[in-house]
Amino acid sequence: CYILAVETSCDETSAAVIKNGNVVLSNVIASQIETHKAFGGVVPEVASRKHVESITLILEEAIQQAGIPPEKLSAIAVTEGPGLVGALLVGIMAAKSLAFALDKPLIGTHHIAGHIYANQLTNEILYPCMALVVSGGHTELVLMEKEGSFKLIGRTRDDAVGEAYDKVARALGFPYPGGPYVDKLACESEEVETLPRAWLEPGSYDFSFSGLKSAVLNTVNQHRMRGENEFHPAIARGFQESVIEVLVEKAVRAIGETSAVQLLLCGGVAANRGLRAALSERCQKEEIPLLIPPLVYCTDNAAMIGAAAYLKWKNGEFSDLALKAEPSLSLEEWSVAT
Numbered sequence: 001c002y003i004l005a006v007e008t009s010c011d012e013t014s015a016a017v018i019k020n021g022n023v024v025l026s027n028v029i030a031s032q033i034e035t036h037k038a039f040g041g042v043v044p045e046v047a048s049r050k051h052v053e054s055i056t057l058i059l060e061e062a063i064q065q066a067g068i069p070p071e072k073l074s075a076i077a078v079t080e081g082p083g084l085v086g087a088l089l090v091g092i093m094a095a096k097s098l099a100f101a102l103d104k105p106l107i108g109t110h111h112i113a114g115h116i117y118a119n120q121l122t123n124e125i126l127y128p129c130m131a132l133v134v135s136g137g138h139t140e141l142v143l144m145e146k147e148g149s150f151k152l153i154g155r156t157r158d159d160a161v162g163e164a165y166d167k168v169a170r171a172l173g174f175p176y177p178g179g180p181y182v183d184k185l186a187c188e189s190e191e192v193e194t195l196p197r198a199w200l201e202p203g204s205y206d207f208s209f210s211g212l213k214s215a216v217l218n219t220v221n222q223h224r225m226r227g228e229n230e231f232h233p234a235i236a237r238g239f240q241e242s243v244i245e246v247l248v249e250k251a252v253r254a255i256g257e258t259s260a261v262q263l264l265l266c267g268g269v270a271a272n273r274g275l276r277a278a279l280s281e282r283c284q285k286e287e288i289p290l291l292i293p294p295l296v297y298c299t300d301n302a303a304m305i306g307a308a309a310y311l312k313w314k315n316g317e318f319s320d321l322a323l324k325a326e327p328s329l330s331l332e333e334w335s336v337a338t
C-alpha cells in the first residue's frame, strides 16, 4: 500500500509517500516560518497564499523522491482538520484533484491522529497505549484501547503548551516560533525563577497553562521595573520546569491508572529537549515503555498524516470528493469504525 499524504493545516506545506503505514519513501516539507516571523505569528491569509504557491512543487517532489509512478499509489490522504480553514482548503483541493485525476480513493485525515501516529514511523505501537499530545494548538492525554481508537481523558482548559511557549518566548524577546529558543535557554541556565504549577482538582488529567503564562509576564515586568536585564535564563528555566513537571506527572499517573502499556509523546513540543529528557528519565525509573518520534516527525509533516491515514485504508474507510475542511474536527469522532 502506497499512500500519498498532504498536510497544509498551519504553516508547513508538506507531501509524503508512505508505504504500508510506516515506511517513509519521501517527506518533503516547506516551512513558512521565515514569512510569518515578520508578523510575530501565523497570519492565516498569508499562510493560505503561501500554501497555494508551494503545493504543486512539493507534491511533484514527494512523488519524484519516492520513485513510485502515480498510478501505483493506493490512496491520497489529506489533513481535513483541525487547523486554519483557508490553509486546510489548499491541501484538500490539491488532494481531491489528484484523487479524481488518478482515480484513487481519498482519505480525510485528522491532524492530531497524525501527530500520534508519527510514532509508528520509527517504532511499533502496542495497545492499549496512552498518547501525550503537546503541540501548538493542543495539549491532551489520549487513551487508545486499540489501533485507531481515540479517547480524550485530559485536555488543556486554556492555552496549549506550544502556545504558552510562544507567548513566553515573545515576552523574552525571541522571534516566532519561540519554543526552541526558550528550550535552549532553559537547558543552559544555572538559575531558576520559581513559578507556579497548575495541578487543577485532584484526579484531573486536564491542563492549564494560562496562569503560568501570566506569572511569567508579571515576573518579566517586575524585573524590568527594577531595571534588571539578566533575568531571561532563570525565567525560561522556571517556566520549562513548571511545564515539564505537570506534563510528566499527569502522563505517568494516567499510565498507572489505566491499562496502557506504552506512553507515546508527540506534537511540536515533543521536540523540547528538557521534556524528552525528563520524560525518558521518569519512564525508565517507572519501567514505562516510552516512544518519542525523531525531531522531523514531531513538528508538522505529511509523513505522519500518511501513517494515520493507513488505519482508515486498512479498514476501507474512504472520504468522498465532497470532503470539507473541518477547522475543529473531533479526534474521538475520527476513530476507525468498529
Ligand code: ATP
Binding pocket: 009, 010, 082, 083, 111, 115, 134, 135, 136, 137, 138, 161, 162, 163, 165, 166, 177, 178, 179, 180, 183, 267, 268, 269, 271, 272, 273, 298, 299, 300
Ligand atoms: P496543532 O498540531 O495543535 O494543530 P501546530 O501544528 O501549529 O498545532 P506543531 O507544529 O505540532 O503545532 O508544533 C509547533 C509548536 O511546537 C510551536 O508552538 C513551537 O514553539 C513548539 N516547539 C517546537 N520546538 C519546541 C521546543 N524545542 N520546545 C518547546 N516548544 C517547541
Ligand code: MG
Binding pocket: 010, 011, 012, 299, 300
Ligand atoms: Mg507549524
Ligand code: FE
Binding pocket: 111, 115, 135, 136, 267, 268, 299, 300
Ligand atoms: Fe501540528
